[in-house]
Amino acid sequence: MNRLVLGCGSVGLPLAERLARRPERLLVVLEDDERRADSLREEGIDARSLERTDPDALRTVAGAVDSIVLAPDETDRLLPLARLARAAYPDAFLLACFDSGTAAADRTAVSDLVDRTIDAAAETSEYVLDRAGDDGVRMRKFKRILRDIDGTLAVIAHDNPDPDAIASAVGLTRIAEATGTDATPCYYGNINHQENRALVNLLEYDLRNLTEDVDLDEEFAGFALVDHSRPGINDGLPESTPIDIVIDHHPPRALVEARFVDLRSNFGSTSTLIAGYFHQLGIEPPADIATGLLYGLQTDTDDFTREVDVPDFEAAARLVDRADSSALQRIESPSVTADTLETVASAIVNRRVEKDVLTTGVGRISDRDALAQAADKLLEMDGISTTLVFGYTEEVVYISARSRGTDLDLGEALRDAFGQIGSAGGHAEMAGAQIPVGMLVEEDDEADRGEVIEEVITERFFETMGIELTRPATAVYADFLGTDELGE
Incomplete structure (x- = not known):
């Protein structure tokens, strides 16, 4: 795609010079004055003269275009150029540069044709360049799709x-x-x-x-x-x-x-x-x-x-x-529900720490948002850089994880650990996952369900983190239940 400057007046010339130094876009400046075009080419600017001012001729000379700046020397040429550009490229982003000599009627007519106008006398070429950039193209396409x-x-x-x-x-x-x-x-x-x-x-x-x-x-x-x-x-x-x-x-x-x-x-x-x-x-x-x-x-x-x-x-x-x-x-500062406090309390009681990584399962949940609150709260513990909190409903295991002050990309870690059995992702310091219970548990027994979920989630995560467990996950789960053996 070409970024196009139509006309090359006091604003268009410095703008063209700046655009020409950008390697990612081909610049085409169109002038009906062949001598002006020759002068621009001598300065290293891809300038092409336009002999016929009709849409077909413009498309032939310029090719595919996604953004156009209208910056002629003569103020009375601005409206004809705006009409030409819009007819040739109905989906392109158009920016028109007014100056102090632009008549009020022309300002109104041009504004109806283009996507944005600026007062060129009051702005720098850097400002114009920003307005003619990718954001302008993006907004033009966005509005077209909405309409x-x-x-x-x-x-x-x-x-x-x-x-x-x-x-x-x-x-x-x-x-x-x-x-x-x-x-x-x-x-x-x-x-x-x-x-x-x-x-x-x-x-x-x-x-x-x-x-x-x-x-x-x-x-x-x-x-x-x-x-x-x-x-x-x-x-x-x-x-x-x-x-x-x-x-x-x-x-x-x-x-x-x-x-x-x-x-x-x-x-x-x-x-x-x-x-x-x-x-x-x-x-x-x-x-x-x-x-x-x-x-x-x-x-x-x-x-x-x-x-x-x-x-x-x-x-x-x-x-x-x-x-x-x-x-x-x-x-x-809203009120906190009892369910949320109970979830955070369970997360604290059932926490497991290996090096600076903390994991904890809270069992069956009614409010998955409480997992994120628990993960944030436990990250405040001294010596902890990463937390992972999980709980489950009848159908889904939900996981919320947080980290700080590490080189770990938590979103990638959760994708590596759980992406093959569920959906996982997020950012470097904040991520989550959802796993169908049926991927982990076949039996309906609640005790077995909690044990298996605890074991799979904990061991998969620590393995991904490259941390060897000092105790089996099932032993920690038994401590949480307050029993000597699971199921008692």
Whole structure:
């Protein structure tokens, strides 16, 4: 694809010079003045003159183009160039540079044709370059796909969504609605974690809890995934569901198929990406959205201490002035359920430590979110760098893991340990896994179930970590039950 500059005035020339030094893109600057084109070529810029100003001629000279900057010397040429560029490349990103001599009527007409305008007299070439870059192309494609959806877009968070997934789903819904597309934030499973419930209730988020009996094709015309990237993996969608949009910050385990995909694993949260979309599209997030996105960013980066990057701080700086600080305080200090306290207590009692790695099983659970809270809490213990907490329901074993201050990639470790018998993944310092109970246990006896799960999970994880167990996992499980022999 070519990045194109149409015209080469006082803004276009320095911009062309900067673009020409970028090896990853072929630059084509079009001028109807052959002498100007010759002069640019002498400076090492790929400049080509355009004799006929019609769309076919432009496509013939320029080839495939995904972004165009309109920066002519003569202000009266800006509108004709905008019409030419849009006719030749209806799907390209167009940025127009106004100057002080651009007439008001031309400004209005050009603005209707292009994706973004700037006041060239007030901006640097670096600013123009940023606006003409990959983010502009991405936003152009994103808006086009949103507008193609003829009906309601289902914005799907992952199962039992956390604050990052919740805020991202609601945020993307608002963005879709601002572009004229109906959208509904959805999730499968439950919202049990007390802070997650507080987030939804205090900010009055209207999320739809989907069940298996919902006729997806009947109710929705399109599907977007946030904070995860594949249908049927950590959500209740059929794996064959065609996906329109994927926005996620987790590294993918396999090919992600969608009409629009934005995966940036260097970001600390999906909320960071969604906040960036508000900014790039020029949409001001309302207070409830800004509050949720800031909280989602904050929790997924562990208060900006875990896998955080510059864009996370920039997003937070834009959100903080619009966020409701009082609501944030109430979300962060909700009441804790008895089930959560019992799970954390069981995790403490049943802990097993080998070197600086702690594992613990809590038995049958009713709230899987409590596992993450236990993993975070146990990571605070002196001398512990990695924690893994697991529990099970009738059908699934859930695992939550945390680490800090190590070279370990926890997401890779869990994939190595459990990827062949279930789904696993995450980031270097925060990861999880889900394993069907049927992959581990054939009998229905509760005592046998707990024993087998304890043994398989613990031994697989320590083996992956390269740590030799000092005691069999079954012996630790017997201590937890308070018996001399298992089953007594």
